[in-house]
Amino acid sequence: MTSPYQPNTKHTKFDRNAKAVLDHLLSQGFEFQFPRAKLAEAVRAVTPYWRYDHVGAFIQTMVARGWIMPTAGGVYTWGPRAEDWKPKPAAEVVRADG
Known part of the structure; x- marks a missing residue:
C-alpha cells in the first residue's frame, strides 16, 4: 500500500x-510559450x-496540476510537471555522431 502523502505517478486520462x-x-510551432486562444483551440482539437x-x-x-503556468498577458508556458517531457533547446541537444 502506498502512502497518501507520496505523489501520484500514474498516468491518468x-x-x-x-x-x-x-x-x-x-x-503548430509553439515550443515554449503559447497564447490562451491557441491553447483553447488545441484543447478543442484533441x-x-x-x-x-x-x-x-x-x-x-x-495549471493546477502543473502542466502549464500562466504568465503575463494571457500567455502560458511549460509547467514543472512537463519539465521531463518538453523539448530541449537546440543548444542542449547532444548529437550522437560526435
Whole structure:
C-alpha cells in the first residue's frame, strides 16, 4: 500500500489528454510559450471537451496540476510537471555522431 502523502505517478486520462494538447501545440510551432486562444483551440482539437466552460476548466486543471503556468498577458508556458517531457533547446541537444 502506498502512502497518501507520496505523489501520484500514474498516468491518468487527464495526463494523456494534457500531453496530447501540448503535442498539438508543438506541432503548430509553439515550443515554449503559447497564447490562451491557441491553447483553447488545441484543447478543442484533441480532447472531448469542446464547450467553452469545459475548455476553461481543462485549462485551469492543467495549471493546477502543473502542466502549464500562466504568465503575463494571457500567455502560458511549460509547467514543472512537463519539465521531463518538453523539448530541449537546440543548444542542449547532444548529437550522437560526435
